[in-house]
Amino acid sequence: MGSLIKKFTRSQLAIPLFALFLLVIFNLIRDPSFFSIDIATNNDGNAVLSGNLISILNGASAIAILSIGMTLITSSCKGQDISVAAMAAIAGSVFVSVLRSNEITIPVLLLAFLFGCVVAVLFSLFNGILVAVFKIQPMIATLILFSAGRSIAYWINGGATPTISSPLITAIGGFIPGIPIPTPIIIMVVFLILISLLLRFTNLGLYTQVVGINEGTAHLNGISPVWIKLIAFIISGVCVATAGCITVCRIGLINHETLLLDAEMDVILSVAIGGNALSGGKFNLYGSVIGAYIIQALTVTLYAMKVPSAAVKAYKAIVIIVIVVFSSPVAKDFVVRMYKKLFKKQAEKEVQAKAA
Amino acid sequence: MQNDIVLSMRNISKSFPGVRALQNVDFTLRRGEIHALMGENGAGKSTLIKVLTGVYPKDSGQVFLNTDGSLREINVKSPYEAQNLGISTVYQEITLCPNLTIAENMFIGRGSYQTVNWRTMKKRAAEILEKLNIPARATQQLDTCSIAVQQMVAIARAVDMDCKVLILDEPTSSLDEQEVEKLFSLMRDLKSRGVGIIFITHFLEQVYQVCDKITVLRNGELVGEYEIKDLPRVQLISKMMGKDLEDVSALQKRKPVGEETDEIPVYEATGLSSLECSNAFDFKIRKGEVNGFTGLLGSGRSESVRAIFAADRITGGKIKINGKEVKIKKPKDAMKHGIGYLPEDRKRDGIVEDLSVRENIILALQVMKGFFRPFSRAEAEAFADEYIKLLGIKTASMDTPIKSLSGGNQQKVILARWLLTNPQYLILDEPTRGIDVGTKVEIQKLVLKLAEEGVSITFISSEIEEMLRTCSRLIVMRDRKIVGELKGEEMTQDNIMHTIAGEAV
Ligand SMILES: Nc1ncnc2c1ncn2[C@@H]1O[C@H](COP(=O)(O)OP(=O)(O)OP(=O)(O)O)[C@@H](O)[C@H]1O
Numbered sequence: 052m053g054s055l056i057k058k059f060t061r062s063q064l065a066i067p068l069f070a071l072f073l074l075v076i077f078n079l080i081r082d083p084s085f086f087s088i089d090i091a092t093n094n095d096g097n098a099v100l101s102g103n104l105i106s107i108l109n110g111a112s113a114i115a116i117l118s119i120g121m122t123l124i125t126s127s128c129k130g131q132d133i134s135v136a137a138m139a140a141i142a143g144s145v146f147v148s149v150l151r152s153n154e155i156t157i158p159v160l161l162l163a164f165l166f167g168c169v170v171a172v173l174f175s176l177f178n179g180i181l182v183a184v185f186k187i188q189p190m191i192a193t194l195i196l197f198s199a200g201r202s203i204a205y206w207i208n209g210g211a212t213p214t215i216s217s218p219l220i221t222a223i224g225g226f227i228p229g230i231p232i233p234t235p236i237i238i239m240v241v242f243l244i245l246i247s248l249l250l251r252f253t254n255l256g257l258y259t260q261v262v263g264i265n266e267g268t269a270h271l272n273g274i275s276p277v278w279i280k281l282i283a284f285i286i287s288g289v290c291v292a293t294a295g296c297i298t299v300c301r302i303g304l305i306n307h308e309t310l311l312l313d314a315e316m317d318v319i320l321s322v323a324i325g326g327n328a329l330s331g332g333k334f335n336l337y338g339s340v341i342g343a344y345i346i347q348a349l350t351v352t353l354y355a356m357k358v359p360s361a362a363v364k365a366y367k368a369i370v371i372i373v374i375v376v377f378s379s380p381v382a383k384d385f386v387v388r389m390y391k392k393l394f395k396k397q398a399e400k401e402v403q404a405k406a407a
Numbered sequence: 408m409q410n411d412i413v414l415s416m417r418n419i420s421k422s423f424p425g426v427r428a429l430q431n432v433d434f435t436l437r438r439g440e441i442h443a444l445m446g447e448n449g450a451g452k453s454t455l456i457k458v459l460t461g462v463y464p465k466d467s468g469q470v471f472l473n474t475d476g477s478l479r480e481i482n483v484k485s486p487y488e489a490q491n492l493g494i495s496t497v498y499q500e501i502t503l504c505p506n507l508t509i510a511e512n513m514f515i516g517r518g519s520y521q522t523v524n525w526r527t528m529k530k531r532a533a534e535i536l537e538k539l540n541i542p543a544r545a546t547q548q549l550d551t552c553s554i555a556v557q558q559m560v561a562i563a564r565a566v567d568m569d570c571k572v573l574i575l576d577e578p579t580s581s582l583d584e585q586e587v588e589k590l591f592s593l594m595r596d597l598k599s600r601g602v603g604i605i606f607i608t609h610f611l612e613q614v615y616q617v618c619d620k621i622t623v624l625r626n627g628e629l630v631g632e633y634e635i636k637d638l639p640r641v642q643l644i645s646k647m648m649g650k651d652l653e654d655v656s657a658l659q660k661r662k663p664v665g666e667e668t669d670e671i672p673v674y675e676a677t678g679l680s681s682l683e684c685s686n687a688f689d690f691k692i693r694k695g696e697v698n699g700f701t702g703l704l705g706s707g708r709s710e711s712v713r714a715i716f717a718a719d720r721i722t723g724g725k726i727k728i729n730g731k732e733v734k735i736k737k738p739k740d741a742m743k744h745g746i747g748y749l750p751e752d753r754k755r756d757g758i759v760e761d762l763s764v765r766e767n768i769i770l771a772l773q774v775m776k777g778f779f780r781p782f783s784r785a786e787a788e789a790f791a792d793e794y795i796k797l798l799g800i801k802t803a804s805m806d807t808p809i810k811s812l813s814g815g816n817q818q819k820v821i822l823a824r825w826l827l828t829n830p831q832y833l834i835l836d837e838p839t840r841g842i843d844v845g846t847k848v849e850i851q852k853l854v855l856k857l858a859e860e861g862v863s864i865t866f867i868s869s870e871i872e873e874m875l876r877t878c879s880r881l882i883v884m885r886d887r888k889i890v891g892e893l894k895g896e897e898m899t900q901d902n903i904m905h906t907i908a909g910e911a912v
């Protein structure tokens with residue numbers, strides 16, 4: 052038991068899980084019914100789950116999916132892609148423009164998603180090539196699409212913000228008839244399982260970390276840093292398309308200006324809160340996903356406390372500073388030292404007690 | 408007598424998770440004394456230094472430094488503070504900034520925050536390089552230099568600062584005799600000016616050449632402090648290892664593998680050249696042969712073997728493996744053809760700092776097995792376990808990150824990585840760098856055993872003795888060109904020097 056606790060406290064997930072735990076406790080004290088889940092009937096007459104917990108899980112799906120790609124890019128390239136949200140707007144626009152030129156059926160939906168994916172992967176690869184081949188700082192390289200991305204999305208639908216409506220779209224953005232869990236949650240879980248399988252049955256995780264930690268060693272051991280970085284950007288492209296399409300389906304229209312606005316910062320924060328060094332190297336995907344849920348839980352909590360929406364960001368910033376500072380090596384070291392000191396004193400006291 | 412002491416450490420203890428690196432260690436350094444700190448890999452030498460210079464906080468114990476004639480307790484919190492107190496250090500793993508120039512590296516972080524005059528800085532750096540005969544330009548970026556040059560720069564930087572205590576943690580591990588001589592004359596000069604010097608090395612002869620006193624550590628505990636004349640070599644070794652060393656001379660040298668027969672070489676290159684090694688060269692090695700590249704610092708021996716492994720971009724040449732022409736354009740190709748390469752600079756090209764010992768051991772084999780076929784945890788653990796035992800790697804567990812191992816043990820992990828791939832041709836560039844005397848013999852034995860089993864080996868070492876003991880053919884290099892080849896009886900230290908100097912043997 053003792054060693055289990057020790058192992059846990061040393062693990063990268065300790066702080067994020069602890070933060071999540073505190074958030075939950077805080078909410079339970081504030082309002083014991085905060086996490087209660089109700090069954091409600093929605094507009095389409097389906098019995099569905101509702102409640103704060105569901106809305107946290109649901110609302111975080113897009114960020115959580117994006118954070119998976121961001122984690123891989125961070126690990127291998129030692130930097131972040133700040134254009135993910137803008138690219139999601141592009142992918143969403145492509146998705147909508149394909150849907151609008153056809154009658155919406157399942158094959159058309161899949162085709163539209165595929166188009167969105169291909170476009171997002173191509174744009175992501177553009178970033179990837181700048182970073183991996185031309186060795187441009189990720190932040191600078193992705194600044195191009197960060198600023199140009201939403202303009203490109205604007206052109207795709209001729210400047211309009213068209214709506215799409217179909218039972219299929221609501222099924223993806225909301226609920227599939229007969230299933231009480233919001234579909235974005237299901238998509239997120241499936242996505243996470245797929246990525247876990249990818250990490251489990253390939254060497255992607257090992258190679259990515261080796262490239263992020265020491266490129267020289269990677270090269271001399273037959274790993275191509277360029278390829279590994281490009282793969283990270285490709286996977287991130289798929290994440291971007293998925294997140295973009297889910298969000299479009301949820302709101303039922305594409306607005307190139309506001310779709311996932313500022314999401315890139317939340318995504319990067321998720322990665323950081325998950326205990327991953329933004330300077331690359333070792334990573335833990337689950338940490339980033341937990342990070343996304345922490346951010347969303349925080350937002351929902353603040354709204355539930357009736358904090359005015361303009362002030363939410365400031366409160367969020369404070370909590371995030373606390374989490375990030377606490378997971379810094381300096382703070383960890385301090386905690387360990389304090390613990391040792393306390394422990395020593397206790398041990399001494401025991402010895403004295405025994406002697407007496 | 409009392410104020411002769413410059414530095415005194417009492418009852419120093421330091422633990423890391425799972426390891427007691429130092430237990431109640433005492434250490435005393437006097438004015439104008441060169442004091443060797445000796446011990447096996449993982450004995451705690453570097454840790455003692457790092458505790459002294461504030462890299463790690465100590466768990467318990469006291470440190471006293473002579474300030475203005477009397478000993479005062481000091482509590483150093485950072486290497487920067489140590490430097491300001493007059494403790495100048497060259498750490499085992501070079502801690503300079505790879506992407507700055509040599510001049511910048513020499514003068515960065517030197518106390519005063521006054522504006523820097525780049526011109527005088529460059530001039531001063533050039534003078535120091537000149538004085539120490541370091542083959543590099545002051546404006547050269549550090550990571551374009553060989554590890555030996557980097558080591559010399561680190562030394563030059565430390566020596567150029569005014570200090571009371573100079574600490575050198577394995578400064579000579581990749582230096583040739585000439586550079587070592589230069590370093591020694593520097594050290595003697597400082598000694599005559601009253602500086603106390605702590606010198607850590609695994610080269611016994613160097614200890615007997617310059618040192619006055621020896622302190623021996625074993626498994627984090629103090630064995631004792633001795634006058635150099637009271638402790639002959641054999642006793643020193645047994646004090647370090649806690650047992651006697653087998654006689655090295657008993658090592659059976661392998662006879663040269665058959666004279667020019669028509670046997671097909673395992674590896675043959677004609678006109679091979681790379682970006683770093685622009686002079687095309689021919690080279691071949693037969694099955695079970697151990698040969699070596701030798702030459703002075705900067706002679707291009709490492710660059711040549713890097714070309715064989717395609718570590719730098721290949722610019723020309725034909726390669727035959729077992730008589731069949733193949734293309735080796737990148738390290739992966741070389742690995743596919745059964746070539747292994749242990750690089751000279753383990754920090755830059757060898758270790759993956761944050762990953763575990765286990766992951767570091769299986770890395771090369773894993774890459775050869777393929778992207779879509781990862782080893783199961785159990786397989787990886789079995790491999791790691793086998794090699795940790797075989798090479799006696801000292802580590803808290805196989806999940807410990809490699810960066811927390813001692814220098815010599817990191818080196819063993821990289822060696823394990825390549826042994827695990829079961830190569831038919833293994834290139835070892837300084838495999839015994841930073842490895843203690845006992846293990847050095849083990850590694851030489853291992854090399855000969857592998858050769859016995861039919862593995863071809865290219866061995867490079869800055870220690871000529873070691874090469875003479877293991878190799879059956881030596882390729883001598885000068886100015887990035889092969890200038891001669893010595894076989895069998897011709898291989899003597901003198902002949903090597905003559906060949907390097909360009910005289911006929
Ligand atoms: N940062 C660290 N974290 C955990 N363990 C460490 C750390 N640094 C050193 N150790 C452990 O402390 C012990 C002593 O290491 P140290 O580096 O002092 O050895 P050393 O005598 O310098 O050996 P070498 O000759 O190989 O350089 C080793 O067992 C090592 O694994």
Ligand SMILES: [Mg+2]
Nearest residue numbers: 453499813814
């Ligand atoms: Mg050491």
